[in-house]
Amino acid sequence: MVALGTHNGTLHILDFQGNQVKEIAAHTATINDISFDADGEYIGSCSDDGTVVISSLFTDEKLKFEYHRPMKTIALDPDYYRNYRRFATGGLAGQVLILTKKTWGGGYHKKVLRDGEGPIHSMKWRTDLLAWANDAGVKVHDMKMDKGIAFIERPKGIPRAEFLLPQLVWQDDTVLVIGWGTSVKIAAIRTDSQGLNGMQRSITTASYQKYVDIVGSFQTSYHISGIAPFGDLLVVLAYVSEEDKENNFSNAVPSRQGTAQRPEIHLVSWKNDELTTDALPIHGYEHYKAKDYALAHAPFSGSSNAGGQWAAGDEPLYYIVSPKDIVVAKPRDTEDHIAWLLQHGWHEKALAAVEAGQGRTELLDEVGSRYLDHLIIERKYAEAARLCPKLLRGSPSAWERWVFHFAHLRQLAVLVPYIPTENPQLSDTAYEVALVALTTNPSFHKLLLTTVKKWPPTLYSASPVISAIEPHLNSSSMTDLLKEALAELYVINSQYDKAFSLYAELLKPEVFEFIEKHNLHDDVHDKVVNLMTLDNKRTVNLLIQHRDTIPPNDVVGQLLHTSQSCDKKHLLHLYLHALFETDMNAGKDFHDMQVELYADYEPRMLLPFLRTSQHYRLDKAYEIFAQKELVREQVFVLGRMGNAKEALSTIINKLEDIQEAVEFVMEQHDDELWEELIRQCLQKPEMVGMLLEHTVGNLDPLYIVSLVPDGLEIPRHVCI
Numbered sequence: 001m002v003a004l005g006t007h008n009g010t011l012h013i014l015d016f017q018g019n020q021v022k023e024i025a026a027h028t029a030t031i032n033d034i035s036f037d038a039d040g041e042y043i044g045s046c047s048d049d050g051t052v053v054i055s056s057l058f059t060d061e062k063l064k065f066e067y068h069r070p071m072k073t074i075a076l077d078p079d080y081y082r083n084y085r086r087f088a089t090g091g092l093a094g095q096v097l098i099l100t101k102k103t104w105g106g107g108y109h110k111k112v113l114r115d116g117e118g119p120i121h122s123m124k125w126r127t128d129l130l131a132w133a134n135d136a137g138v139k140v141h142d143m144k145m146d147k148g149i150a151f152i153e154r155p156k157g158i159p160r161a162e163f164l165l166p167q168l169v170w171q172d173d174t175v176l177v178i179g180w181g182t183s184v185k186i187a188a189i190r191t192d193s194q195g196l197n198g199m200q201r202s203i204t205t206a207s208y209q210k211y212v213d214i215v216g217s218f219q220t221s222y223h224i225s226g227i228a229p230f231g232d233l234l235v236v237l238a239y240v241s242e243e244d245k246e247n248n249f250s251n252a253v254p255s256r257q258g259t260a261q262r263p264e265i266h267l268v269s270w271k272n273d274e275l276t277t278d279a280l281p282i283h284g285y286e287h288y289k290a291k292d293y294a295l296a297h298a299p300f301s302g303s304s305n306a307g308g309q310w311a312a313g314d315e316p317l318y319y320i321v322s323p324k325d326i327v328v329a330k331p332r333d334t335e336d337h338i339a340w341l342l343q344h345g346w347h348e349k350a351l352a353a354v355e356a357g358q359g360r361t362e363l364l365d366e367v368g369s370r371y372l373d374h375l376i377i378e379r380k381y382a383e384a385a386r387l388c389p390k391l392l393r394g395s396p397s398a399w400e401r402w403v404f405h406f407a408h409l410r411q412l413a414v415l416v417p418y419i420p421t422e423n424p425q426l427s428d429t430a431y432e433v434a435l436v437a438l439t440t441n442p443s444f445h446k447l448l449l450t451t452v453k454k455w456p457p458t459l460y461s462a463s464p465v466i467s468a469i470e471p472h473l474n475s476s477s478m479t480d481l482l483k484e485a486l487a488e489l490y491v492i493n494s495q496y497d498k499a500f501s502l503y504a505e506l507l508k509p510e511v512f513e514f515i516e517k518h519n520l521h522d523d524v525h526d527k528v529v530n531l532m533t534l535d536n537k538r539t540v541n542l543l544i545q546h547r548d549t550i551p552p553n554d555v556v557g558q559l560l561h562t563s564q565s566c567d568k569k570h571l572l573h574l575y576l577h578a579l580f581e582t583d584m585n586a587g588k589d590f591h592d593m594q595v596e597l598y599a600d601y602e603p604r605m606l607l608p609f610l611r612t613s614q615h616y617r618l619d620k621a622y623e624i625f626a627q628k629e630l631v632r633e634q635v636f637v638l639g640r641m642g643n644a645k646e647a648l649s650t651i652i653n654k655l656e657d658i659q660e661a662v663e664f665v666m667e668q669h670d671d672e673l674w675e676e677l678i679r680q681c682l683q684k685p686e687m688v689g690m691l692l693e694h695t696v697g698n699l700d701p702l703y704i705v706s707l708v709p710d711g712l713e714i715p716r717h718v719c720i
Helices: 242-246 334-343 347-355 363-377 381-392 396-408 412-418 428-437 442-454 462-472 480-492 496-505 511-518 521-526 528-534 536-545 552-561 568-582 588-601 603-612 618-627 631-640 644-655 658-668 671-682 685-694 701-706
Strands: 002-005 010-014 020-025 031-036 042-047 051-056 062-066 071-076 087-091 096-101 108-114 120-126 129-134 137-142 147-153 167-172 175-180 183-191 210-219 223-230 233-239 264-268 274-279 294-298 317-321 326-329
Touching (some): 002 031, 010 031, 031 120, 042 071, 042 087, 051 071, 051 087, 087 120, 087 129, 108 129, 120 167, 129 175, 137 183, 147 210, 167 223, 175 223, 223 294, 233 294, 334 347, 334 363, 347 363, 347 381, 363 381, 381 396, 381 412, 412 428, 412 442, 428 442, 428 462, 442 480, 462 480, 496 511, 496 521, 496 528, 511 521, 511 528, 511 536, 521 528, 521 536, 521 552, 528 536, 528 552, 528 568, 552 568, 552 588, 568 588, 588 618, 618 631, 631 644, 631 658, 644 658
Parallel strands (some): 031 071
Antiparallel strands (some): 002 010, 010 020, 031 042, 042 051, 051 062, 096 108, 120 129, 137 147, 167 175, 175 183, 223 233, 233 264, 264 274, 294 317
16 A cells, blocks of 8 residues: 655555555644654654654544644654564654563553764654665664664755754665765665675674675765665665756755756666656656655565565566655556657657567557557558568558558558468458559569569459550550559450460560460461561461461451551561462462562562462563563563563573573574574674583584574684
């Protein structure tokens, strides 16, 4: 329980949550000090009205003692009830009084332990040891042996007690902590049997077996309004004013009205190493003085059975009392620490604390949510997205909540790479929303394509995503990446014809396997140019194999009228040549065109084509050959046109090949053509000898010689 003494002389007994459980009208003026016994059954209080009251907490029993001078401190014997209801008290009279109930008659025996050294300011009783502070210093008395064992001199240069009280607290049964002004001393009670252990024996009584070692001593940069143990550390209630800082904590009044700062709680070692410091939210702190504060700790440590500070399993609590507030302080547990980190915006440290296995697992949800909120407020969307797998873990509802939140912020693109597809699996709507969001900006289209390929198609319906993309098909926002993503979605939706159309536009090499796999030959007819541009050899083979499905008229028409930048005439040549070699009549309607294409790209194939085909116009072919100076092809066409003499003339005058001329004449089976051959050769003397050589067996050489004009010189010799 907690006992609170007020300025009107009333004692309020509270539980640790601050609820009042009992009220005792003990005094008529300010209560200066209170003390429990070790069992928590009795409470003693003293007041400026000169009275000391001992009250039972569970009965109506109450004893009152009058001293007619303000009483400043009281300490019940820890074993109060069994030790004849003994207590000690002191005040402005300067006496340390010990009162013990007599065993007979019911009265009390009073004994003065100390007198004449000024007012008694503070008093603490632990087992058989009573310590008190007056203007001279601190004294420790062995109550069992009824002897003083130590005197610790008051520190020099500290404010007077009416401004700043000395603070005494027993750390355990043998260690007394003294906080006075800006000085802290730790006094250990020893016996001769324990030895000095290498420590300097500062104060001792040579004739007595107990003595005191000062095992710790340091100065603070603040005034001490309270002190209490915390394990091997100390909790110090610090009072600081602007005036204190200016005067470097000299022996002045610790505060001037309105100049005080917030009181602070310092956790320090015996060497004054600062571990933590917390400023306290006290109302009206600017106007309070050092003496207006008090520090108490619980569970009550007056008994050696309390383990020196608090009982095993109990949580240590510290109460900072001011004129209008009681602040409860306790060691931060992990959740407090995490809450504090979050409050101060250190979300990453809070997350690290949770991940280290500190605190409840549920804390991760809270920390994660607040961390993400913080990052979103800071517009650190990418960082928030990166942390989602760690913070949201396996919670589908949490994932979906953040998917829709990122979508609302139009930042879903940064989250998509981290959205899980299993453990947990989200609703199909969440995946669809994510994919649709990626269609809205060309910079997202690469991620859209990657995601569509990566995510199992069973997670979502492709139709909503397709519907979001299709309106952009003919717009400037329709990138190739978006087209490919749409094609992948068409495949998922079993719309293979539409997928093929896009693959063909995109010139994807795998389109040929796709055609075969899904039997899409009927759909090729309007994509001939794309396929030819991608791979003309494979396309030609495909078109030839499926010429019944993809008729030559469609192929040629597309190649002729395409607006795409490609060598369409060369592609026509490749297709028509392959078609002719497979089926001579399949492309007969285009043989006139094919004559010109052969002339442009593969003249060596012209004569075999001319000899085989019957579906080209001779006059048009002749014009082409004449223009391109393809003589033998001209000769062939002239011959087929029945103009043998002109054909013969072309051979003689342009090819100058008598052997070919003879062969041509022989093929014609026309005697008049022989006469024409001789006549034209006689016009070129150098050819007469050649004619004589090549006509042996076909014409009488003497006949040819008889036609040679007299005096014509023949540059060759012929043996007859």
